[in-house]
Every structure is written in C-alpha cells, then in structure tokens.
Amino acid sequence: MMAVAAFVSLFALLILGTALAAVMDRAAVALASGRPMGAALKEPARRAAALLLRQKVETERPDSITWPLAPVAYLMLAAVGLSVVPFAPGVVVTDISTGIVLWGACEALTVIVVFLHGWSANAPMALIGGYRYVGIGLPVLLLSMFVLIAAALPAESLSVVEIVRAQEAGLWNVVRQPPGLALFLILGLMLTLRGPFDYADAEDLAGGTKAEASGPHRLAWRVARLAMLVSFSAMAATAFLGGYLGPVLPGPLWLVLKTVAVMAAVIAAGHMLARLPPSRMLTTVWVVLLPLSFLVLVLVGVELLLWP
Amino acid sequence: MxxxxxxxxxxxxxxxxxxxxxxxxxxxxxxxxxxxxxxxxxxxxxxxxxxxxxxxxxxxxxxxxxxxxxxxxxxxxxxxxxxGLNPMMMVHQHKLAIGAGVLAFLGLTAAILLTDLPSDPVPADRAVVHDLGIELLGDSMLVFETAGVTLLATMIGAVVLSSRRGRYGDADTGSRPPGLEPGGDPAGREPEEGGGGHHHHHH
Amino acid sequence: MTLTSVLIVASALVGIGLYGALSQQSFVMLMMGLELMLNGVLLAVIGFWSFGLGGAPEGQLFAIIVMAVMAVEMAIGFALVVAVYRKKQADMTEALETLKN
Incomplete structure (x- = not known):
C-alpha cells in the first residue's frame, strides 16, 4: 500500500513538477522583460507541440545507441534520484541505507549522460559543449558530495529518511548550515544545465549538445532537463529544508511547496546570473568553492561536537 | 535447486x-x-x-x-x-594476449572449482553499512588513513609527473615525436623549443 | 548465485582484462585492461565477504582498499601518459623503446 502511494507520488511530482517548471521558466522571462504573463503560461505547451511536429535531423554517422538514448537516460536518472526522497513518513520508493550515495551516483551519471549527448551527435558544437561541461561538472560534483555529507552528519546516517527524521528532532539543516544550501544550489544549476553553469547547452555554442537535436528528440531533452530540476529541488528541500516536515498542512503538501520554492530560486538564479568563461569558472570552482564546501563540512563537524 | x-x-x-x-x-x-x-x-x-x-x-x-x-x-x-567515431584496431602480440587471457581464466576457474570454499553468508539483519563505518574509523583506522595518505601522495605525484614546468626546465624541451617507422622521420609536429617563446636561443 | 559462480565471473573479468592489458597498443586502452582486472578482483573480494565471512566488516574494508588502488593506478597512469606525451608526443607503447629522457 505504502509502496503504491510512493510510486504514485513520485510520478505525480515528476510529471506535474516538470510542467510547472516549464511554465515558471517562461514566466521568469516574461517577468524580467515585462511581457504579458498570460502568453507565458501557454507558451511551453505551444513550443512542445511545435517540437513534436517538427521533423528529425540526422547527423553524419552519429553513435546510434547513445544519441537517441541520452535524453531517456537523463529522464531516468531524474526519476531514480527522486526515488530516495520520502514524501511522508514511511512513503518512499527506494528506502535504502545509502540513499544519499545513490543520489550522488545519479549526479555522476548525469554528467556522463550530458557528455554522451554531446559526443554521440558527431558534430563539433555539440562535442565542445559536452567536453567543457565535463570539466566544470566534475569539480561541482565533488563539491556537492562534501555538502551532502555535511547534511547527513547530524542524522549520523546516509539514509535520506533518517536525514529528515534528524531534522524533525533537531533543527532544519538550512539553519545549521546555510552555506551548504547555497553551495548545493550550484549543483542544481550544473545538473540542469542552467545559467552560470550552462556550459553544455549554451547559446554561444548554438545550443551545444542539443545543437543537432530537433523535433521529439529536442523536446525529450528539454523535458529531461526540467525533470532533473524537479528531482534536484525535491532533494534540496529534503536535505536542507526538512522535506515533508511542517505545521498544519499535510506532509506531502509541505514537500511540494518547498520543492517549488527551490525550483523558483534555481530558475531565478539561472536567468539572473551571468556565465563566466570556462577557464575562470574552473579556477573559481577548484580554488574558491571546493575549499569552501570542505570548510562547511569541517564547521558542521565541529558544531556537532560542541552541541550534539 | x-x-x-x-x-x-x-x-x-x-x-x-x-x-x-x-x-x-x-x-x-x-x-x-x-x-x-x-x-x-x-x-x-x-x-x-x-x-x-x-x-x-x-x-x-x-x-x-x-x-x-x-x-x-x-x-x-x-x-x-x-x-572517436572512426574505426581503429590497435593491437600487438594478439595471439599471445588471447592465450594469456584464456589461460588466466581457465587456471583461476580450475582453482575455484578444486578449492573447498567457505560458506558463512552475511546474516540478513546485519547493518553492514553501519559496521563498515565503525570499522573504518575504529579498528582499521590506520589502514583507512594510510589509504588516504597514499591518495594524497598520488595526487601530488600525478601533478609533479604531469606538470610541464620542472626543476630542470620544461618537460618537453627537445622532445621529438616518434618515427613513423623505426628510425624514420618523426611523425607529427615538433613542439616549439621551450614553448611559449620565452627561451629562444639565437646562434 | 553461489560463491563459486561469483568467483568464476570474477575470473572471467580478470582474464578479459589480462587480454586487454597485453594486447592493446594505446596506453589508455592498456590501463582499461588493468582496470577490468581490478574490477574482477573487486567482485571476488565482495563475493568472499558476502558468502564466507559472516558479514565481518574487514571484507568491505578490503574492497575499499582495492578501489583506492584503482584510483592510484589511474592517476599515476595518466600522469605518466601525459609526461610521455610531452616528451615524445606518443600515446602508443611501441614508441617507447627506452625509458631514457
């Protein structure tokens, strides 16, 4: 019974969240540019329909397996990542003792899927996009692992369920370790190829890894990126904002509200922040952000020793 | 069964x-x-x-x-x-390698089949991840820390080995690509002397 | 799934890895052969732990050491490849007739 509820919640959150993310993404553009909001609500559906009807373009000798499979794998990783998030006490799809490691594995495989999407098209812009994304993606991945371990420290467990329980008993992690959430949001920008961390699908490369994708393939890639945003936001809400915890309203609703709030923050950051040149960004990540995440981990450790 | x-x-x-x-x-x-x-x-x-x-x-x-x-x-x-989407086949001592691989497999399999293997499976209710954590930071901490220090040494060693600047000058000074055939002309370009144009020698 | 079957799969991986390490000309492909052998070793270690130790954590610890060895092998291997490439612009084993220079 609980398992059925967990599966239903997962797919409902993933599908409805993806649709909402698409609308929010257009609404953010409308808000910034002063265009009418009503059009922004209809635009995602209109664009999706147009992409569905458009024909497919073939590149010269693409990798026939990974090229069509990359968007599917991206979407699946979003679903698997979301599966460790509990929707209410006892309602979780994969209740394993190493949930946070599983999420980390999904992050790592996402970088690979984006690289493969760029590489398999056998086209220059797409390859450059995938290649430089990996360079930035790998250190950001390390950073996120430090931050996640810090979030798991108060729970003394790698299980996501336990992390929520520890926040129920004590403080929410966002209060204990606010820089952790900020650093984790960077991972969100990286995983969903957004704004300052969009080195894969950026416009300066004519669309990067999606440059050669058209029609349903391009639509699938977009949907997968938005689904990953939902999955990431739910994870951030669970690890740092207490997940389903909250007064008055039922638990799952709290999780949805928090997820939408994180989604809004990531979308806003994606539209508002500029992208650094890759070499400078690489230096920033290795020299500033990565040591900072390590410092967060050390501080959380010290804090837990002093105030257990 | x-x-x-x-x-x-x-x-x-x-x-x-x-x-x-x-x-x-x-x-x-x-x-x-x-x-x-x-x-x-x-x-x-x-x-x-x-x-x-x-x-x-x-x-x-x-x-x-x-x-x-x-x-x-x-x-x-x-x-x-x-x-990397063009065909390639780059192997040497192919037959020997196949032989060695098959021999290793057969030898190991024979050893496995002839050995009386232990049978003491993990109890289903054992908290294996918890056990591992306690072991890593308890009895086996020295082993774990040694692995950590080894990895640190590896990182430093890798940077030293792959760095272009070295104690005795640039790593690629006077480097010469290998010949297309043994003793033949070098394949590809020869790197600029000293690279970067800092060490041009005028004769 | 018994210890015997797990170990046979592991020895198959070791055999394939040995073939790769001996037959490949490219340094990076050669390292892939070594990695595949270590993959088999990792599987064998976990197999022994799972079936033969009654869950003693030292078995998992050994697996972590094998993983550390893999990481060391990769990092030093790539550093050597970069050093050789700098010197000789070569990524093939045949290009190295001598370790001098």
Whole structure:
C-alpha cells in the first residue's frame, strides 16, 4: 500500500513538477522583460507541440545507441534520484541505507549522460559543449558530495529518511548550515544545465549538445532537463529544508511547496546570473568553492561536537 | 535447486559485465570503449548490490562513473579524431594476449572449482553499512588513513609527473615525436623549443 | 548465485582484462585492461565477504582498499601518459623503446 502511494507520488511530482517548471521558466522571462504573463503560461505547451511536429535531423554517422538514448537516460536518472526522497513518513520508493550515495551516483551519471549527448551527435558544437561541461561538472560534483555529507552528519546516517527524521528532532539543516544550501544550489544549476553553469547547452555554442537535436528528440531533452530540476529541488528541500516536515498542512503538501520554492530560486538564479568563461569558472570552482564546501563540512563537524 | 529471481538477475548482470568487458577491446572508438568499461563496472556494482553490499556497490557506481568520464576526457584529448567515431584496431602480440587471457581464466576457474570454499553468508539483519563505518574509523583506522595518505601522495605525484614546468626546465624541451617507422622521420609536429617563446636561443 | 559462480565471473573479468592489458597498443586502452582486472578482483573480494565471512566488516574494508588502488593506478597512469606525451608526443607503447629522457 505504502509502496503504491510512493510510486504514485513520485510520478505525480515528476510529471506535474516538470510542467510547472516549464511554465515558471517562461514566466521568469516574461517577468524580467515585462511581457504579458498570460502568453507565458501557454507558451511551453505551444513550443512542445511545435517540437513534436517538427521533423528529425540526422547527423553524419552519429553513435546510434547513445544519441537517441541520452535524453531517456537523463529522464531516468531524474526519476531514480527522486526515488530516495520520502514524501511522508514511511512513503518512499527506494528506502535504502545509502540513499544519499545513490543520489550522488545519479549526479555522476548525469554528467556522463550530458557528455554522451554531446559526443554521440558527431558534430563539433555539440562535442565542445559536452567536453567543457565535463570539466566544470566534475569539480561541482565533488563539491556537492562534501555538502551532502555535511547534511547527513547530524542524522549520523546516509539514509535520506533518517536525514529528515534528524531534522524533525533537531533543527532544519538550512539553519545549521546555510552555506551548504547555497553551495548545493550550484549543483542544481550544473545538473540542469542552467545559467552560470550552462556550459553544455549554451547559446554561444548554438545550443551545444542539443545543437543537432530537433523535433521529439529536442523536446525529450528539454523535458529531461526540467525533470532533473524537479528531482534536484525535491532533494534540496529534503536535505536542507526538512522535506515533508511542517505545521498544519499535510506532509506531502509541505514537500511540494518547498520543492517549488527551490525550483523558483534555481530558475531565478539561472536567468539572473551571468556565465563566466570556462577557464575562470574552473579556477573559481577548484580554488574558491571546493575549499569552501570542505570548510562547511569541517564547521558542521565541529558544531556537532560542541552541541550534539 | 530452485532458480530464484536473484539468480536470473545475477547471470544477466554477469553476462553484461563479461560481454561489455570484452567489447571494450573490440570496439572502434576509444570513447565507446571507456563507457563500455563503465557498463561492465555498473553490472558488477549491480551484482554487489545483490551480494548485500549496498555501500560498496553504489560507491562503485559513483567512483567508476567519475573515473571513466576522466578516461574519456583523456581519450578525446590524445586522439587525432576527437569524436572517436572512426574505426581503429590497435593491437600487438594478439595471439599471445588471447592465450594469456584464456589461460588466466581457465587456471583461476580450475582453482575455484578444486578449492573447498567457505560458506558463512552475511546474516540478513546485519547493518553492514553501519559496521563498515565503525570499522573504518575504529579498528582499521590506520589502514583507512594510510589509504588516504597514499591518495594524497598520488595526487601530488600525478601533478609533479604531469606538470610541464620542472626543476630542470620544461618537460618537453627537445622532445621529438616518434618515427613513423623505426628510425624514420618523426611523425607529427615538433613542439616549439621551450614553448611559449620565452627561451629562444639565437646562434 | 553461489560463491563459486561469483568467483568464476570474477575470473572471467580478470582474464578479459589480462587480454586487454597485453594486447592493446594505446596506453589508455592498456590501463582499461588493468582496470577490468581490478574490477574482477573487486567482485571476488565482495563475493568472499558476502558468502564466507559472516558479514565481518574487514571484507568491505578490503574492497575499499582495492578501489583506492584503482584510483592510484589511474592517476599515476595518466600522469605518466601525459609526461610521455610531452616528451615524445606518443600515446602508443611501441614508441617507447627506452625509458631514457
């Protein structure tokens, strides 16, 4: 019974969240540019329909397996990542003792899927996009692992369920370790190829890894990126904002509200922040952000020793 | 003996691990090769999950994903054909290598079949991840820390080895590409002397 | 799924890895062969732990050491490849007839 509820919640959150993310993404553009909001609500559906009807373009000798499979794998990783998030006490799809490691594995495989999407098209812009994304993606991945371990420290467990329980008993992690959430949001920008961390699908490369994708393939890639945003936001809400915890309203609703709030923050950051040149960004990540995440981990450790 | 779902899954994963491991050395492209190797690792990780090792199994996925990604990065860096989608077959001592591989497999299998293997499976209710954590930071802390220091030394060693600037000048000073045939003209370009134009010698 | 079957799969991986390490000309492909052998070793270690140790954590610890060895092998291997490439612009084993220079 609980398992059925967990599966239903997962797919409902993933599908409805993806649709909402698409609308929010257009609404953010409308808000910034002063265009009418009503059009922004209809635009995602209109664009999706147009992409569905458009024909497919073939590149010269693409990798026939990974090229069509990359968007599917991206979407699946979003679903698997979301599966460790509990929707209410006892309602979780994969209740394993190493949930946070599983999420980390999904992050790592996402970088690979984006690289493969760029590489398999056998086209220059797409390859450059995938290649430089990996360079930035790998250190950001390390950073996120430090931050996640810090979030798991108060729970003394790698299980996501336990992390929520520890926040129920004590403080929410966002209060204990606010820089952790900020650093984790960077991972969100990286995983969903957004704004300052969009080195894969950026416009300066004519669309990067999606440059050669058209029609349903391009639509699938977009949907997968938005689904990953939902999955990431739910994870951030669970690890740092207490997940389903909250007064008055039922638990799952709290999780949805928090997820939408994180989604809004990531979308806003994606539209508002500029992208650094890759070499400078690489230096920033290795020299500033990565040591900072390590410092967060050390501080959380010290804090837990002093105030257990 | 009844065949359970776990058995079927095990043999499927084993088949996937073996076949993708073999395809690594039979595929056209080096990028494909590195991700086929990753597929082999993922299959083995799946088997480890079946063997009740949830931490090691998933950590293998995480670690090998990053490692194979780095490998593919190096592939693209060193290859003349960046996308790596052109055919290639670069092997030497092929028959000897096949013989050695088959011999290793047969020898090990014979040893396995002739040995009286222990049978003391993990109890189902054992908190294996908890045990591992206590072991890592308890009795075996010295081993764990030694591994950590070794990795640190590796990082420093890797940077020193691969760095271009060195104590005795640039690493590529006077470097000469290998000949196209033994003793023949060098293949490819010769790097600029000293690189960067700082050390031009005028005679 | 018994210890015997797990170990046979592991030895198959070791055999394939040995073939790759001996037959490949490219340094990076050679390292893939070594990695595949270590993959088999890792599987064998976890197999022994799972079936033969009654869950003693030292078995998992050994697996972590094998993973550390893999990481060391990769990092030093790639550093050597970069050093050789700098000196000789070569990524093939045949290009190295001598370790001098």
């Amino acid at each position: 009844a065949v359970t779902a776990a058995d079927v899954l095990f043999w499927l994963l084993a088949l996937c691990a073996g076949v993708s491991g073999w395809r690594v050395f039979a595929t056209d492209s080096m990028v494909r090769a590195s991700f086929l190797l990753l597929l082999s690792f993922l299959s083995v990780a799946g088997i480890m999950l079946l063997l009740a090792a949830p931490y090691i199994g998933i950590a293998t996925v995480f670690m090998m994903a990053v490692e194979m990604m780095v490998m593919a990065l190096f592939m693209v860096m060193f290859m003349m054909n960046p996308a």
